Amino acid sequence: MSLGSAAASRLSGKTILITGASSGIGKATAYLFAEASGGEVTLILTARRVSVLDSIKTDLEAKYPKTKVYPIGLDVSKLDAIDKFVAELPxxxxxxxxxxxxxxxxxxxVGEILQSDIDIMFQTNVFGLIALTQKLLPIFKARGKGDIVNLGSIAGREPYxxxxxxxxxxxxxxxFTETMRKELISTRIRVIEVDPGQVETEFSVVRFRGDKSKADAVYKGVDPLVAEDIAEIIVFAVSRRENTIIADTLVFPNHQASAMxxxxxx
Ligand SMILES: NC(=O)c1ccc[n+]([C@@H]2O[C@H](COP(=O)([O-])OP(=O)(O)OC[C@H]3O[C@@H](n4cnc5c(N)ncnc54)[C@H](OP(=O)(O)O)[C@@H]3O)[C@@H](O)[C@H]2O)c1
Structure with missing residues (x-):
């Protein structure tokens, strides 16, 4: 069996929930799961910008008629919203x-960081991720298998x-990811972390609070990764044989050797 057809048969029929699917890596991952499965997947796509998710649904279902897409508004930084979201999963x-x-x-x-920035980064990147994972883990445990893919970063390995x-x-x-992998050792649940280096998405525009010229300067004179490069790693990891865990992946563009x-x- 070819690499592509093995991946398609392993992905076929899966239901995949992606947070932050309105842009960048999340959006590219949604498209690649549809493509790599031969269209035979159900995608639950979440983010705050529901109108963007709605157009992704229209486009994806036109390109892949057998793919079912559920676009759902979810702000992961609002922990109460996570309870309701899980209770109402389609x-x-x-x-x-x-x-x-x-x-x-x-x-x-340090010393000049706004408390509001500290709060929103922890609420989104950490508390939201933990809360959603905890709420969904019983589904994985009841089945005894499944994949949890967490987006880390070179920033989590090398502070700058x-x-x-x-x-x-x-x-x-x-x-959190490494603890969970150890705790779930008696199951077939795979816990996977992908740590990108520099990827050109809306990430830097958000970092510079909408200042596109500052965001563009980050990528001046370099050839950053694109969202699809990371989507390929995520889809590859999930479409391995069930006994194979791509536990942890650090991905750089060619010009980068560390965060700095x-x-x-x-
Ligand atoms: N780009 C890089 O260089 C890089 C490097 C290492 C790691 N990463 C990680 O990769 C992941 C994806 O980032 P990206 O580069 O694809 O950035 P992006 O283009 O800015 O996408 C971020 C996604 O997260 C969503 N999001 C942000 N806050 C949210 C919230 N409170 N609730 C729900 N969704 C929220 C956004 O959607 P809405 O605005 O519609 O909510 C968007 O879909 C992030 O975890 C990031 O830390 C990125």
Missing amino acids: VKDIDVLVNNAGMVHGTEQ PGGAIYCATKAAVKS IMHRKS
Whole structure:
């Protein structure tokens, strides 16, 4: 069997829930799951921008007529909303959870970081991810298998100046992920972490509070990864044989060797 057809048969019939599916890595992952499964998946796509999710549904279902897409508004930083979201899931039997929603605000150094930025980064990247995972884990445990994919970052492995809070949130994701993998050792639930380096998405626009010129400067003289590069890693990991766990992946563009070491063309 070819790599592609093996992946398609392993993905076929799965229900996949992706947080932060309105943009960047989450959106690209939704498209790639549809493509790699031969269209035979159900996608529950969540984010705050529901109108964006609605157009993704229209586009995906036109391209892949056998794919069923449920676009659902979910702000993962609002822990009460998570309870309601899980209670009202249109399909309960989730096979794959991709905890992708995440964000960074600012580059201020310790002593100058706004409390509101600290709160929103922890609420979104850590508390929301933990709350959703805890609420959905009983579904995985009842079935005894499934995949939980958490988006970490090089920032969770190597803190850098101006990133104290974002780095701390991603270090928390790493620690949470590794604990869960150990706790679930007696099951067939796979716990997977993907840690990207520099990927050009809306991430930097959000970091610089909508200032596109500052965001563009981040990618000047370098050739960053694109969202599809990370989607390929996520879909590859989930479509391995059930006994194979791509536990942890660090992904850089070619010009990057660490959070701080990058080669820029002058
Ligand atoms: N880009 C990079 O260089 C990079 C590197 C390492 C790790 N990552 C991680 O990769 C993940 C995806 O980021 P990206 O690069 O694809 O950025 P992006 O293009 O900004 O996408 C972020 C997604 O998260 C959603 N989101 C943000 N806050 C949310 C909230 N409170 N509730 C629900 N959804 C929320 C956004 O949707 P709405 O605005 O519609 O809610 C959007 O769909 C993040 O966890 C990020 O930390 C990115």
